[in-house]
Amino acid sequence: MNDEWKIIQEEALRGVEDFRAICIAIQSLSRELASICTFYVPGENGTKIPISEQDAFLYQFRKYLDQAKKAFLIDLGRKGGSFVPDTIEGYLQHLQSDDERTKCLNYVRLCAWRNLKGPILEVLVLLSTLIRLHPLKQVVLRNVFAPDVSIPVNEDGKSRFVWCRPNVTGSKSGMQARPDIVIATSNKKVDSVTIVNVAECKCRSLLDAQDIRREFGKAFDMDVRSYTVLSYYETPQRLKDAAKKLGIDLIDFGLSTSLRQDYLTGQRNLGYDLAETLESVRRSEWFIRTIEHSAIVASDKKQ
Numbered sequence: 001m002n003d004e005w006k007i008i009q010e011e012a013l014r015g016v017e018d019f020r021a022i023c024i025a026i027q028s029l030s031r032e033l034a035s036i037c038t039f040y041v042p043g044e045n046g047t048k049i050p051i052s053e054q055d056a057f058l059y060q061f062r063k064y065l066d067q068a069k070k071a072f073l074i075d076l077g078r079k080g081g082s083f084v085p086d087t088i089e090g091y092l093q094h095l096q097s098d099d100e101r102t103k104c105l106n107y108v109r110l111c112a113w114r115n116l117k118g119p120i121l122e123v124l125v126l127l128s129t130l131i132r133l134h135p136l137k138q139v140v141l142r143n144v145f146a147p148d149v150s151i152p153v154n155e156d157g158k159s160r161f162v163w164c165r166p167n168v169t170g171s172k173s174g175m176q177a178r179p180d181i182v183i184a185t186s187n188k189k190v191d192s193v194t195i196v197n198v199a200e201c202k203c204r205s206l207l208d209a210q211d212i213r214r215e216f217g218k219a220f221d222m223d224v225r226s227y228t229v230l231s232y233y234e235t236p237q238r239l240k241d242a243a244k245k246l247g248i249d250l251i252d253f254g255l256s257t258s259l260r261q262d263y264l265t266g267q268r269n270l271g272y273d274l275a276e277t278l279e280s281v282r283r284s285e286w287f288i289r290t291i292e293h294s295a296i297v298a299s300d301k302k303q
């Protein structure tokens with residue numbers, strides 16, 4: 001097995017572990033929120049599956065897996081393969097060994113996981129946010145992947161509303177944005193007047209300076225008080241430090257930290273640790289503090 005395939009196989013196995021750990025964390029949080037929040041994901045034949053159920057996200061994975069299999073065959077045809085069957089099963093039969101078949105299956109599974117990873121991480125962030133903010137009324141989301149309502153919460157006695165991927169049209173610049181998780185003061189509109197906090201999920205394997213500057217621009221444009229970037233993969237400390245100087249809280253997802261095995265074995269609670277971290281950076285309101293300090297420094301330069 002060459003190095004490229006070895007990396008793919010290792011990443012595929014890691015993806016299986018991640019999927020299981022995230023699903024367990026979502027189930028745990030959703031059960032605790034069950035008295036006030038009922039969340040579903042689409043199931044087979046138009047059914048709705050409560051996310052608190054075991055294997056609730058299995059249908060979604062299978063859907064992405066079917067898409068990955070089709071994409072694999074299309075790519076095979078584009079590359080001019082000598083044998084391009086109608087199904088992945090037909091292609092597997094064409095391979096010479098079980099090892100080759102396993103590698104192929106792991107590859108398409110990895111492709112499926114890469115596509116599902118972002119949406120399912122956003123679900124976990126949503127629940128980790130709500131578990132600390134106390135929803136104020138019964139909420140039902142018929143598709144947690146595409147929530148269409150704001151969720152009223154109480155944050156330190158203040159009325160707030162949690163939005164998932166809302167369309168922001170009233171930014172300072174007038175440019176549109178669609179942040180992942182927003183906490184706002186209104187259940188009617190999401191703009192630079194109402195937005196308080198934003199959390200963005202990033203599943204790219206490598207973030208860089210341009211990404212951080214881009215997120216800073218979005219945070220400034222939406223006039224937030226805090227802005228969190230949750231990176232699925234570990235980021236260099238120098239990038240975290242640079243982000244901090246711009247008022248951005250760049251944090252690594254637990255499964256990509258030194259605590260990974262503790263989460264996989266259940267020694268630590270992935271959802272609760274994430275909830276604690278998100279609450280901590282949200283309360284610090286580091287972005288607005290950074291902007292205010294920069295304004296003071298700029299004013300002093302005029303004297």
